[in-house]
Amino acid sequence: MKLRRKHILGLQKMGADEINLVLDTAANFKEVLSRPIRKVPALRGKMVCTLFFEPSTRTRASFEMAAKILSADTNSLTVAASSVTKGETLKDTVLTMQAMGVDCFVIRHPHSGAPEAATKWVRGSVLNAGDGCHEHPTQGLLDLLTIREHKGEIAGLNVTIIGDLMHSRVARSGLWGLLKLGARVTLCGPHTLLPPEFAAHPITLQSDCDAAVEGADVVMTLRLQNERMDGVYLPGVREFARLYGMNEQRLSRAAPDAIVMHPGPINRGVEISDDLADSPRSVILEQVTNGIAVRMALLYLLLGGGEN
Amino acid sequence: MNLLITNGRVLDPSQNLDDARDVLVENGSIARIEKNIISNGVEVLDAAGGVIAPGLIDIHVHLRTPGQEYKEDTRSGTAAAARGGVTTVCAMPNTQPPIDRRSVVEDILGRARSEGNGVRVLPIASVSMDARNEQLSEMAELKACGAVAVSDDAFPMQDAGFMRRAFQYAKTCGLVTMLHCEELSLTGGGHAGVGKGGGVMNEGRVSLEMGLRGMPRLAEEIAVFMACTIARAVGNRIHILHTTTAGAVEQIRRAKNDGVKVTAEVCPHHFALTDEACRGYNTDAKMNPPLRLEEDVAALIEGLKDGTIDAIATDHAPHAAHEKEREFDLAPFGIVGLETMLPLSIKYLVEPGHLSLSQVIEKMTAAPARVLGLPGGTLREGAPADIVIFQPDEKWTLCAADLASKSRNTPFDGHEMIGRVQATIVDGKVIYSRRANRV
């Protein structure tokens, strides 16, 4: 089976079969990561450009590592977010990089839809590495892979996502992926960060964290952005930790074998307690490893993918 | 300037006329409307089965001049009007500098005379100096030199105290205040919030899925409520620009029933599209107020039917391609509309049977004239011969690249249109003829 698309912009537009293809491919790639020589020539001569309009060290490192293991060449451009509103437009930036010969653009951007806009201007593939509050598809896929490794089957699982649902692209990508693969999803957060329009989808909305965790097989905690902690949406960190922080006691309401996830970087003691973050129930570091496998799979499927 | 228009169906809602008649124009005015007029020695225009109606009046147009001529200038903006059958445009004051002093009004009127393609251009003055809603503009002088109303369009008044004084002073000067109703604390700044984290589309399921900040319908409803409440107390005349939500329509309906001197308009895109048009981050579907939901569209149409909404206006807002070809968050609000007002209104109001053609023409002729107290919007004998001739059933496909406007920012590129302007006449002079393809 082939990937039917040239770009990866988000999981909402992908079918369950495509998501499973990526997960299966990524699962096979994990073996490559354990080889003595962690390099295969599959994408030799391909140029991957990471174009980051927003600071990110982890996602970018993960993408570059994935590209390099597959023998693709990488170049990178960091554009300060502040110059986006002045200076060169997104269109000119991607056209400039395109002219240098890029096969795949990996784009992170503070504005939703920027990677989709870029698809109109470039010949190569576009891989969304996180855009505004829209989607972060590779994070969603690595979360799915991690859940699948632990639970075998995603269909029928109870998954609770806790935190800033309004602004989280991680939550959106995870949510669409989980729904497509048949999980039962509960979203949990304060009403200031829990838009009621989510109810248009078969999702449970819950502002009470204890109730939301009840019987969950997977608890996904989200990173609380510091800029949201200025009292506009929440009184502060302390109160968030009190109402929505995940800890051993709260997790005892979940299924006995429930796992806890977090996209990182963690605010210890806020989204997740210190001891829980380091406990065997936390799969946070596996998520990081799976991130490389998922990104390898996507680069492999996009750049090898046939007749484009 | 004498002209005989034959073989047409004369549709003039101002005199309840809908009949096959000929129209004789003498010295720039309507001389006679009768069957089978015989008049020797005059130029004859064959309407070829088309509708002959009063020239359309668009009371909400951004001509962008002075200051932003790269988006639109007087020549291109009035050419777009002529192609759209619009014989009178009211130019909004958010120019650079804004229309807040005599020199700007005179500049606009001067350009209209020299580059206006014969289209009537009527400036609307800013309510306040520099459009900052702090100091009132010199409304009496602005009116004396040609301004036909005052408005806060794009820079909505937020302060109830300032709004009350603005209403009181506009009433003193006998001017209608045209209001952009938006509570900015809910939308994140409106036009001024672009690139600063403000809302960029309707707040709802679509904005949530696209990860874009929404502009809640609540913001419009609260602002309409405030304006109507103050107008009730002051007793002045206000006009609600670009109404978009069911709640706003209901507020206006109630205010009218209560005797508030309020009129309202709707833009064609707001009854033609919903926020679904923004999918794919289509910046040509980004406007303020934003495209709303199906239920709002239904309420707008109901408002047009029962008279709550008086007029149709375009909010013609040209923007250059490079401004729209970018991140959705950073693109400016607005779309062009002069060339699509009539066909969109026929397609989405007349075709589905919501309103008769006569009702729709009334909303674009006699009604806007009434809203601002303008002459025109009628084919009565003696009135200036401002006329549009169009084929009401002709289907055609809009091609944005062919627009007369300098800008191409329309979400209707490639859409089928119903109804096509054949000729536009001002003061008895043909300013646009499709056959001659000239403006």
Place this chain on the structure above:
Amino acid sequence: MADTKKSKSKLQSSGGKRLPDERPAGVLLDEADIARALKRVAHEIVERNRGVANVVVIGIPRRGVPLAERIAAHLRTIESADVPTGALDVALYRDDYGTRQAAPHPSTIAFNITDKIVVLVDDVLFTGRTVRAALNALSDLGRPAQVQLAALVDRGHRELPIRADFVGKNAPTARDEEVRVLLRETDGEDAVRIKRN
């Protein structure tokens, strides 16, 4: 791994089952032929290497893997010694990636291949490109003392200077013919069929 583009796509589309439009055309090898051929290949391996002391057998997915297992089973019986087996994925080393998009399989080689005699096993030897990819993949895993190649069928038409050390059946074919190996483990039956297109 089947070695023609056509057979690959056919196998994918038919899920490895017999095609409904397939005629009872020439069966190149039947179940007994295959068993005999593999047994003979095993004996040749023992003979060539004077035992199996340092021999490991590595199959190329998909069908090279069960063939490697079968050959190794013979070796163990003949020599009463342990013979390690593994699977070597070559998809990431192919030079025709992009035109055929083979899904990568994990390599499962639970031993060090350095200084071993590696017997690579594939079902059909055709252009030699799969073997080239396999040699590159092997070199990333270690430095074998020797690499030997076993193929159930050698159908000719080499595009690279590669030859098999052990061949189950030499089958002269036309280039546009399709050679399909079916195995119990992957296809539910043992047979090698040849089909003229």
